[in-house]
Amino acid sequence: MQKKRKVLKAPFIMTIAAAASFTGAVVLPGCDPTVTSGSCPESAPAVGSACEGDDLSCGYGDDGCGNPIDFTCSGGVWEQEPTATCNPPPPECPVEVPKAGSACAEPGTTCNYDDTGCPAVVSCGDDGTWSEPISPACNPPPPECPVEVPKAGSACAEPGTTCNYDDTGCPAVVSCGDDGTWSEPISPACNPPAPVCPEVMPTDGDPCTAASGTCPYEMMTGCGPMPTEAVCVEEKGTWRWQAHEIFCNPPPPEVCLNAATEDACTNLGPTCRWLTPGCGDASSTPVLAEAGCFPSQGCEVNEACPGGTLCQEVVINPCYKQACDACGSTIKVCAPPGGRPSTSP
Numbered sequence: 432m433q434k435k436r437k438v439l440k441a442p443f444i445m446t447i448a449a450a451a452s453f454t455g456a457v458v459l460p461g462c463d464p465t466v467t468s469g470s471c472p473e474s475a476p477a478v479g480s481a482c483e484g485d486d487l488s489c490g491y492g493d494d495g496c497g498n499p500i501d502f503t504c505s506g507g508v509w510e511q512e513p514t515a516t517c518n519p520p521p522p523e524c525p526v527e528v529p530k531a532g533s534a535c536a537e538p539g540t541t542c543n544y545d546d547t548g549c550p551a552v553v554s555c556g557d558d559g560t561w562s563e564p565i566s567p568a569c570n571p572p573p574p575e576c577p578v579e580v581p582k583a584g585s586a587c588a589e590p591g592t593t594c595n596y597d598d599t600g601c602p603a604v605v606s607c608g609d610d611g612t613w614s615e616p617i618s619p620a621c622n623p624p625a626p627v628c629p630e631v632m633p634t635d636g637d638p639c640t641a642a643s644g645t646c647p648y649e650m651m652t653g654c655g656p657m658p659t660e661a662v663c664v665e666e667k668g669t670w671r672w673q674a675h676e677i678f679c680n681p682p683p684p685e686v687c688l689n690a691a692t693e694d695a696c697t698n699l700g701p702t703c704r705w706l707t708p709g710c711g712d713a714s715s716t717p718v719l720a721e722a723g724c725f726p727s728q729g730c731e732v733n734e735a736c737p738g739g740t741l742c743q744e745v746v747i748n749p750c751y752k753q754a755c756d757a758c759g760s761t762i763k764v765c766a767p768p769g770g771r772p773s774t775s776p
Contacts, residue, residue, distance in 0.1 A: 476502055476509040483507070529553060529561040581605060581613040632661055635674040639663035643670075650677050657701060685737040687726045688765070696724030703727060709746040709759035716761055719745040725764045736765035743768075 471489035476482065482504035491500045498514040524542035528551050529535065535555035544551045544564075551564035576594035580603055581587065587607035596603045596616075603616035628646035633639070643663035650659045661674045687703035690696040696705045707722040730742035742763055749760035 471502075475500060478502075478509055478511050480509050481507060482509050528564055531563040532560050534559055535561050580616055583615040584612050586611055587613050628661075632659070633672040633674060635672060635676070637672045639670050639672045643672075687724045688737065688740070690724035693722075693724075699724070701727060705751075706764070707748045707751045709748040711746065711759070716744055716746050718759075719747050719764075720766070723766075725766070729763050730765050731763065740765045740767050 470484075471487070475491040476489075484504055485506065487504035489502045491502070493499050494514060500514065501512040502509050503512060504510075522537045522540045524540070528544045529542075531553075536559075538555050538557045538559060540555040542553050544553075551566050553564050554562045556562055576592070580596045581594075583605075588611075590607050590609045590611060592607040594605050596605075605616050606614045608614055627640065627643045632646075632648040632650065640663065645660055645662045647658065647660050649656045651657075657677045659675045659677050661672050663670055664673050687696065687699060690699060690703065693705045696703050703724050704727045705722065706719060706725050708719040711718045730736055733742045736742050743766050744761055744763050745766065746759045746761055748758055749755070750757050
């Protein structure tokens with residue numbers, strides 16, 4: 432007997448809305464929070480605040496440690512479901528004490544380095560850089576220095592110790608060497624290097640180096656050769672020579688010739704000089720007739736000499752009151768022929 436074929440009915444179609452009417456919930460993959468009944472607040476509610484719809488569960492991301500933050504409406508109030516404890520590891524510190532001002536990752540981080548013999552603490556500032564190392568627990572007093580300058584080579588306790596003795600009129604600095612002995616005293620301020628002086632007196636304003644210092648020279652003036660000096664000084668960041676020039680207006684030659692004594696000649700200053708006769712020889716140069724006062728500036732022609740005198744080449748004693756052995760030297764002076772002018776009134 433043939434069975435009757437069942438009549439196929441129209442397909443069963445259920446919309447999402449219809450499904451909701453059956454189950455009272457909407458579950459969409461990827462939606463957070465999950466709604467099982469009613470609706471979830473946009474942000475996490477306060478624990479104990481009122482809610483509608485028991486067993487309503489809402490999720491709000493995680494707590495930074497991978498644990499979900501879930502709230503459930505139970506008995507008309509919100510309850511937070513317990514989560515695992517979150518204790519993130521502390522930020523890592525550099526292996527060695529970081530350089531002050533170098534970049535750091537997490538402001539507020541503090542690192543303690545206690546293997547240096549003197550604990551150092553550094554912190555990461557709000558500007559993202561490490562602070563200067565601070566050693567609040569380690570500020571030992573400086574090593575004591577001997578009361579008096581120690582003898583070079585004598586024993587000292589702490590290598591690297593430096594002691595300054597400045598009550599001697601010339602500050603002396605000594606240091607304790609790696610071999611545990613005191614060094615020779617050094618006085619850098621009282622032992623300046625020898626000046627580096629040009630052979631010829633430099634012109635005022637010429638460049639120089641700081642090591643040049645003060646250099647002595649002799650300058651020819653109208654009063655004869657005169658001592659002077661050039662000093663290397665700094666001007667607006669540049670080192671230049673300051674040459675001290677001497678200007679002299681010598682008195683007329685007769686002023687010297689009229690001085691009757693050596694003392695009177697000396698009192699006239701460097702423009703006059705006292706000359707004495709030298710030792711004679713077989714040459715034709717005559718010996719100075721007698722001791723007397725003469726101009727320091729030599730002459731070349733008769734016109735440079737006062738009346739009654741001539742520019743003559745004579746032999747004088749160059750070692751008069753000087754530590755030398757010579758007895759004769761030839762120079763040109765203004766003198767009367769055969770002698771000196773009379774000093775009597």
